[in-house]
Amino acid sequence: MAWVFALLLLFAPSVSAEHAAPRLMSDSPEYCAELLGRFAALGPQVSSQSRALAEEGRKLCLEGQSRSGIAKLRRALKEAQREE
């Protein structure tokens, strides 16, 4: 029967609630700003589609929804990268 418990331990998700865990910084308003800066640096030749995505992202960031905003901005950047 011991192996059943071993199996249970093996299958159990390894979540340890450590408070000193490092923090991810790529969902902060600062990162929003960084991405906006990156987008701006691309210059005027980006398509209207990615520009629209970036604009949506900027709005979401301003509304405080950094994560959604960042996701939009990333898609805008990816779109622009793809066009090049």
Added chain:
Amino acid sequence: MTAPAEENGGWRDLGAYLKSAGFRFATLFAVLFLAAMVGFAFMLWWGTAGTLSRQIDDAIRADALGLQEAWRSGGTAAVVDAIGERLAVDIDDHAIYLLADSAGLRIGGNLDRWPAVAQASWSWSADTVRRDGVAVPARMHHVPLGQGHRLLVGRDATDREKLRTLLSEALLWSFAVAVAFAIAGAAALRRALGERLRAASMTAGAIAAGDLTRRVPLSAQRDEFDQLGASMNAMLDRIDQLMVGIKGVSDSIAHDLRTPIARARMRLENALMSAPDEETLRAAMETTVADLDGISRVFQALLRIAEAEAGARRAAFAPFDLAQVLADAAEVYGALAEERGQHLQTSWPDKLEMVGDRDMVLQAIANLLDNAVKFTPQGGTIRLNASAPARDRREISVCDEGPGLAPEDRARAGERFFRADPSRALPGSGLGLSLVKAVAALHGGGLRLGDAQAGAERTGLEARLILSSRA
């Protein structure tokens, strides 16, 4: 009954149960079933969660190699640039990067500090990072870059953990179901085994209790249990046959030897009481000695028949030449026939090899010739022929010119003490053909009686003894 004794009995029952074949088979079944289940779970895990893990690790490794390349070509700045570019287009938001200097301070990437567990150089670790204050699992790979700089590349492993949790829950449930099935299946197997064996053990019990007519009931499945049952039944039939044989001998002794013994006793008593002179007394005693010789011959014949029927002599089978045996018999009975004005004609191949009991076969041939000589009138001819009609078959036929046997008597001619009505006047005890039949059966053959010359006034009798030449 006292409590300890009861408990003792309980333990003994449990011990017997654990030792039973049914329990062992059932356990084997359960173990095999569960082993198959574990194998299945392992394959499933390896194919899903395992594959996902490997994919994540491959992506991380490729990522890290690319950044190491950037480090070699452009140093810190190039790595920071590359990380920035990668993070900027990370739509899934799974990527984790950290470039730290020799003091462990962050230079670039999206992690605020070096994780505590990722200390060893060039290794992998699983850890948690905080995203919006929530701890999420992460898979991380750390690489030393030179000049004390360290790079950490990782992926958010939330999806993988979710899959793992889901899978382990599903597997645990199916494992529980499998255990239930294994136990139920094992119990059913044990029960079925017990059920199938019960018929045989009940029959054996009934027979041990004295009911010899009982047989193991066979099912239509014709499986191993039925084979066991069939061989048990064959064994019981054989035992039954032997019992009948023994009973036959004792019955014969009881019934058919009582009369001659009583007659001999009467004769002696009469002579003792009323013999007028010594001469008469002597004559009576001589007759009685002859009677007793006859009784002892009958005894011997009965015992031989019983011996042949029991098949115990099969162990003494040996190869011999049947032609030689026929020659021996013909020599004795040829002289006897000559004395009675009869003629014995013989014909058989030079060699007739076979495996069997030589003495028994000689006795059987002698009995047939004895009958032929006894029933054939003066001047008649007796023919003794033998042949090998097939590779493992030997046939010996004795034909005479006597009165023959009515068809209804032929069937009974092999019974002990049977003598057809017309031959009552002739000497004999009715045991000769019984022995011939028993010897034939012992050698896997039989005895056939028929007309020697069908349609003739005197049909004569043809006795055909068939033997298998192999043991």
